Amino acid sequence: MTKIALLTSGGDAPGMNAAIRAIVHSCQHHQYECIGFFHGYNGLLNDEWQALTHADVGNILQFGGTILKSARCPAMCLPKGPKQAANTLRKHQIDALIVIGGDGSFRGLEALKAHWEGQIIGLPGTIDNDLAGSDNTIGFATAVTTATHAIDKIRDTANAFERVFIVEVMGRHSGHIAFNVGLATGAEAILSFENCDPADTAPQLARLISQIQVQQQHNHDSFVIVLAENLWPGGPQALKAQLAEQAGIDSAVCVLGHIQRGGSPAPEDRLLATELGLEAVNAVSRNQDRIMIGKQGSTLQAVPLSGAINDGKPVNGRWVAAHEDVLTEYLIKHSE
Amino acid sequence: MTKIALLTSGGDAPGMNAAIRAIVHSCQHHQYECIGFFHGYNGLLNDEWQALTHADVGNILQFGGTILKSARCPAMCLPKGPKQAANTLRKHQIDALIVIGGDGSFRGLEALKAHWEGQIIGLPGTIDNDLAGSDNTIGFATAVTTATHAIDKIRDTANAFERVFIVEVMGRHSGHIAFNVGLATGAEAILSFENCDPADTAPQLARLISQIQVQQQHNHDSFVIVLAENLWPGGPQALKAQLAEQAGIDSAVCVLGHIQRGGSPAPEDRLLATELGLEAVNAVSRNQDRIMIGKQGSTLQAVPLSGAINDGKPVNGRWVAAHEDVLTEYLIKHSE
Amino acid sequence: MTKIALLTSGGDAPGMNAAIRAIVHSCQHHQYECIGFFHGYNGLLNDEWQALTHADVGNILQFGGTILKSARCPAMCLPKGPKQAANTLRKHQIDALIVIGGDGSFRGLEALKAHWEGQIIGLPGTIDNDLAGSDNTIGFATAVTTATHAIDKIRDTANAFERVFIVEVMGRHSGHIAFNVGLATGAEAILSFENCDPADTAPQLARLISQIQVQQQHNHDSFVIVLAENLWPGGPQALKAQLAEQAGIDSAVCVLGHIQRGGSPAPEDRLLATELGLEAVNAVSRNQDRIMIGKQGSTLQAVPLSGAINDGKPVNGRWVAAHEDVLTEYLIKHSE
Amino acid sequence: MTKIALLTSGGDAPGMNAAIRAIVHSCQHHQYECIGFFHGYNGLLNDEWQALTHADVGNILQFGGTILKSARCPAMCLPKGPKQAANTLRKHQIDALIVIGGDGSFRGLEALKAHWEGQIIGLPGTIDNDLAGSDNTIGFATAVTTATHAIDKIRDTANAFERVFIVEVMGRHSGHIAFNVGLATGAEAILSFENCDPADTAPQLARLISQIQVQQQHNHDSFVIVLAENLWPGGPQALKAQLAEQAGIDSAVCVLGHIQRGGSPAPEDRLLATELGLEAVNAVSRNQDRIMIGKQGSTLQAVPLSGAINDGKPVNGRWVAAHEDVLTEYLIKHSE
Structure with missing residues (x-):
């Protein structure tokens, strides 16, 4: 047998x-x-x-x-x-x-x-x-679901305070969770391996700052950044510090962590x-x-x-483009 | 413009x-x-x-x-x-x-x-x-998610009482919801257009009765039937009555209804x-x-x-077979 | 020992x-x-x-x-x-x-x-x-939570269609679930043992009809009726039929059922x-x-x-009054 | 008016x-x-x-x-x-x-x-x-509900890995959230203002280490510590470091954060x-x-x-006692 x-x-x-x-x-x-x-x-x-x-x-x-x-x-x-x-x-x-x-x-x-x-x-x-x-x-689907509903909750308080949030999601060294969750929650920014070079974060930081400033000046609304773990040198706290130092932008950090591993x-x-x-x-x-x-x-x-x-499995390039070229274009346009 | x-x-x-x-x-x-x-x-x-x-x-x-x-x-x-x-x-x-x-x-x-x-x-x-x-x-994905979590709840009480439940899900005239939800909840039976002829339900009823009897005699456990809406003549209440009349099987009916249309x-x-x-x-x-x-x-x-x-879009035939030939085979084997 | x-x-x-x-x-x-x-x-x-x-x-x-x-x-x-x-x-x-x-x-x-x-x-x-x-x-708290979130979902589709819904909740012969859930979901009407006599439903029906008509004429919005099980002679389907016959009001019925018994x-x-x-x-x-x-x-x-x-444990009378005299008063006022 | x-x-x-x-x-x-x-x-x-x-x-x-x-x-x-x-x-x-x-x-x-x-x-x-x-x-009830369900998810992965988790919950300077959530999730340890002196954490740390060691030697199971924010000098990361240094205990940290402020x-x-x-x-x-x-x-x-x-509103002392003297007593007994 x-x-x-x-x-x-x-x-x-x-x-x-x-x-x-x-x-x-x-x-x-x-x-x-x-x-x-x-x-x-x-x-x-x-x-x-x-x-x-x-x-x-x-x-x-x-x-x-x-x-x-x-x-x-x-x-x-x-x-x-x-x-x-x-x-x-x-x-x-x-x-x-x-x-x-x-x-x-x-x-x-x-x-x-x-x-x-x-x-x-x-x-x-x-x-x-x-x-x-x-x-x-x-x-994967469960992790995306859990992170999405967590960010929905964070959005409530972000809206009430018109506040900037940096939310770190899991994914090891790929952006699958970051992009699925970022798009599913309507994140104003997604920072992941697919659109951000960890070795040279300065351009991304400059762009992010200008987008946040547009949002705060024109739309008076919350701003959620979905950040892939292991991407940003120094992690979300470093990003928070850089936003504060370089542009006086106050932000709150949430690391979703292991809730993404469990649940029904x-x-x-x-x-x-x-x-x-x-x-x-x-x-x-x-x-x-x-x-x-x-x-x-x-x-x-x-x-x-x-x-x-x-063999790598890249994040759908159509999604990266959709996020940056269409869904958040109003932030970019205003910032130019 | x-x-x-x-x-x-x-x-x-x-x-x-x-x-x-x-x-x-x-x-x-x-x-x-x-x-x-x-x-x-x-x-x-x-x-x-x-x-x-x-x-x-x-x-x-x-x-x-x-x-x-x-x-x-x-x-x-x-x-x-x-x-x-x-x-x-x-x-x-x-x-x-x-x-x-x-x-x-x-x-x-x-x-x-x-x-x-x-x-x-x-x-x-x-x-x-x-x-x-x-x-x-x-x-579709939301409806499947809502129905799945609803049946998870029903499973708790079904297990506590070792009871038979008939749960009607939506789907109009197709079994997409029924099969997705049935497989996702480990339903002991799925009755849908793909595996049951509304014009001749007798064979399906006989098979169902024998499966329930196997479950009750051998496994002492709950038995959840996921039923596609518009399938069974007379609806879930008719099926309940037939189970009672033909085999003395007591069952409870839940019609999930419009909760499947809403929600985040x-x-x-x-x-x-x-x-x-x-x-x-x-x-x-x-x-x-x-x-x-x-x-x-x-x-x-x-x-x-x-x-x-x-053009129709049939339910994946592999799923129908998986459900009946493999996942619930222990019920069929014992009933022979 | x-x-x-x-x-x-x-x-x-x-x-x-x-x-x-x-x-x-x-x-x-x-x-x-x-x-x-x-x-x-x-x-x-x-x-x-x-x-x-x-x-x-x-x-x-x-x-x-x-x-x-x-x-x-x-x-x-x-x-x-x-x-x-x-x-x-x-x-x-x-x-x-x-x-x-x-x-x-x-x-x-x-x-x-x-x-x-x-x-x-x-x-x-x-x-x-x-x-x-x-x-x-x-x-009790879990049943109320489950029913509340279920009605939140129903509210989505009710709003999209500006539709009347009759939602039956459990409770046997008391209105604890009905009133907790009705108040928690902002139900436009709560029908339960505390405010409705099963032996004489005509006054309640008349009032309900006039409230629905006010809502449909003035507010163009959904209307959710939370109905205690075992209250209305003939159940929710009878109520639906009476609304249709006596006032041409179309409504949908949801019986929440056993999902209220299970879940974490x-x-x-x-x-x-x-x-x-x-x-x-x-x-x-x-x-x-x-x-x-x-x-x-x-x-x-x-x-x-x-x-x-x-000894009975009545539903808080303050709640019944709050619902009828304050929270849904705009429906009553307009209907006079 | x-x-x-x-x-x-x-x-x-x-x-x-x-x-x-x-x-x-x-x-x-x-x-x-x-x-x-x-x-x-x-x-x-x-x-x-x-x-x-x-x-x-x-x-x-x-x-x-x-x-x-x-x-x-x-x-x-x-x-x-x-x-x-x-x-x-x-x-x-x-x-x-x-x-x-x-x-x-x-x-x-x-x-x-x-x-x-x-x-x-x-x-x-x-x-x-x-x-x-x-x-x-x-x-408060929503925050407790959100944190409870989050820890339920963490418990899944903690069980799969038989792992120690430090989960920080909100509460400013009171332990209402910590004790409600800790008891509701069956946390093996709750560290809060009511049972731990921030100025002298050594006794609590020693006790915690011995309880974790009992759990790991006898029960081979997960160990969840619910930690009130603002309590432990240096925060959850300091506690993690101390567990590692003083007893070679590996643990994972989750800070639930702002998800506790939002949601339906x-x-x-x-x-x-x-x-x-x-x-x-x-x-x-x-x-x-x-x-x-x-x-x-x-x-x-x-x-x-x-x-x-x-006027302060203390956490129910009965709860603190119940947690330490009864519900986690098996950890203490074995460790003596």
Whole structure:
């Protein structure tokens, strides 16, 4: 009987539970055995696991987090970790390992593959949406939803005070969250890797100052800046200080932080996770190996794991242009 | 100077405000004049309108409803209505009319075209997602989100009581909402046009009864049936009665109703509405006519208005199969 | 060692889990043993239970439903049920039984007392808030919150269409939910037991019609009627038909239903449930018996169980007057 | 004709709009004229105002922020400000001024009184709940709700990673938000003014470290610390550094920030604001002066403005004890 192992790894993402559920149901459909390892790759190193049947995955798809727990596992970057993990898989006579995680987790999977003969399948699970091969990753829609509703709340108080807010959103080194959230909230400015060079922020700062001044002089309204984490040297507090020093602009800082990682998954994430989870087991049955299952448009795709990690997935350039050339053009026009 | 008129028509859908905002910004970018008519086509019949500039559309994209109000307008199906509407457009020297609405609204647009020389552009705005030419319609994601979270709440009480619930969702005559919501909530049964013949519900009823009995005997858990509106003869109350009469199964009925039409739009709807709104004005500038702007994958598409109305857009068959053949297979297996 | 049994009974209410958690923690503080029976009184009849320590109640206070399940138990109204329940309690050497539920559950507790020597303590757990002796019952705040946000959504579509909506809320035979929700949503009319005689609805109907007509003629706006369940003969559909027949007024009906019973409990319910749960065990340690623990103002109170059941708790008359004499006066004035 | 002026001042709080609406309706009931000044006291200094009738306050009670805008106004602390404000009030022949705000706003009101003969009435509007004379202030329930649901999300990722989180909540110099939110989320530790001396944090730090170590060794679970703003010297980052340095404990910091000020008001805040708003105008009609309207239990109270500002309102001591002596006792016991 084919036996599948599964684990969730790296930063947890809402929808991981829905993926686990789908994998387990699909295993039962294919009459495969399924076991889950706990705490990411640590579960493989420590041989911590449980068998999974449909009774174990009832009533979990609506909850954030992951019933298998997650963790980062630095040992997988050392020579010893992957070997030990391979031994555990061999001991349990695992035929295929499915890992739900981000690029670090996929690198671990590749490292493991050097020591293990079984199939390896990745599912894109990260709120940052920074994996190629799938339009969206599991957790991204929920993070965007949470950040959007948080900024809606901030907008209320920003409007009442006609105030400038700098709101830092997650995204690691990509602007997917920043641009989705910035456009969804009608942010007056979006500062992200796609439109701002961290090595030379002066032009962006000058432009921002002139836009804020236009807004304050002409529209008497709030001004929300959505800032991608890891972009601005010194972070949002540095930006706040620069606005104050260079133009006497008072602003408030909000770092949305880990609320973006949790919460009941958005329906979109539940559906994506369900589809990808079902297809991962189908891929095992087709003897596919070293792939990530993604969704592009409405099509499920198996893409090489290496490509998912290494190929970038840029933010839609149309969006960047729409934001700067059309939606906030009234600020630019007035400032010239 | 090019002059664009815009209105929202038919059942309102969350995200219509975001579309209005984007159209107005895009008009300013193209240096077009923009006016909005109120109450759908009635505004054209009664010459009720206001000029729209970016100051009028500040701080609206996060709210449900539509600042232009909406309405159904039976007069547009009579010969007189479209003529009168055309007169109003001529009087205001309108070059292009953009209508955000569903298939009824698009039929009105076609009727109007027979009497008017300007360009007509439709944007898909309906929670039902029943228009061809766009993967999603504006409002659909919000309706799915609202219904999903409502059923999450119902699941709590269903679990506490190990009870059977029949939950009716909207969708007019398509199962897009039913299947999205059913899969997103892990519904034990989804009854919709795609998997159930309203003219012969007996087989579906028999199957449902046997699945409920399996669940009650083996799993001792709740059982949620997501039912598409307009499907079951006699509606959810008839289904409840049949379950009681034919198998002694007690169930509770919830009709989610109009909560699915309102609320702050989901980020996905705000983004879709923004993209479609911007593109609608671009289409005017390209002299396009009798089209609907849709989004397929990540590509914006102009499709013939007639196609949007008449070509069906089926629910993804993979989803129907996934639900019945894999995700609820444990109920079927046991019941054999 | 003192041994406490606990169960949740009757209609489940969000916050029951928080009460269970507090009781278990308080038992450990007092060094009491604690066991929970499942499915309300059925657990006593069927001897279905589990021991409860703090590890069993981690991470449950934020979830709706009840980990002990709930049920109605008609057998407790027959002579045999209470006897059998008493035998189970004796078998487990229970010193005190804590029941979280509504008036039916408390009647069961009283019936049981006739056959059992232990202490009985009730905690008010019902969304209807229809128990005397506590300002609020566990679950009430969540039901009000859910219904309020649902009507906010309905208001969006009502505004877009300038439409009349009849929204039925729960409450059994009291207007606590109706008045809290009606006032919180700015409903134009609230129909409940406090201001409408079910045996003679004609005056209320006439008044309602004249108010709707004022609104439609003068304010051109939406009109939301919050209707208490079990009030209007024939229910909301009858009211809709009467509005249509007697005045040609078109309206839409929404029955909010069981979404009011579920969902993550509002903070207010979590806090109330926690305080009452802790105090219930304190009451056991003080040898109190045949009481319900309630909260009045900021004071915890032990009230006789019989009073909680039999004394009515009227809706604040100030609220009824505020709604009719002040907040909706503009409708009445114009209609005179 | 009596003429009432009203303004919202200081940090905005969800529910202010509901209070404005109630005041306007109550003015119409009493046949008083009502005007609103913008931007807090600045509106008085700049003579920026609008007349308010019920048409102006339709459809606002469900939204955060304030239609009258708010601001801090340092000029009111100088001799000139109050004089100028008094002149504006005299110019408009105002009989009574109602201010919705916190203690700073009430001090401004007192300063104004020295130069003006009209009646002054305060309504408690601040998320911090730090005014005596009213059990709750307008905005407090919403802030608690927002922070609670935010920590629910953080709990998901904390559980997945079995991680320590330090979550800073607002509250200025009181622990009302910290204790309500900490208890509502089942926080393992609450650090606030009521149980921690900012001048000597060493004992609290030692206790915290030992509790975290117990949790990590015995329960293998997440650990959430709710920290009141302005308490810990150096803020949450300092606490994080101390946990790392003194005990090698890794933790993550979230500062919830301004999301706590915005959002659709909780029903509780809408109801409180409505009651207080109606009563404020009643107080004018009774010739009351220099009072704040509060609600204690279910009773509306007029309290001297000076008392509202100067008398402290401590956090319920029962709650502090419940948290430390009962709900988290398992952490303390194991650590001994």
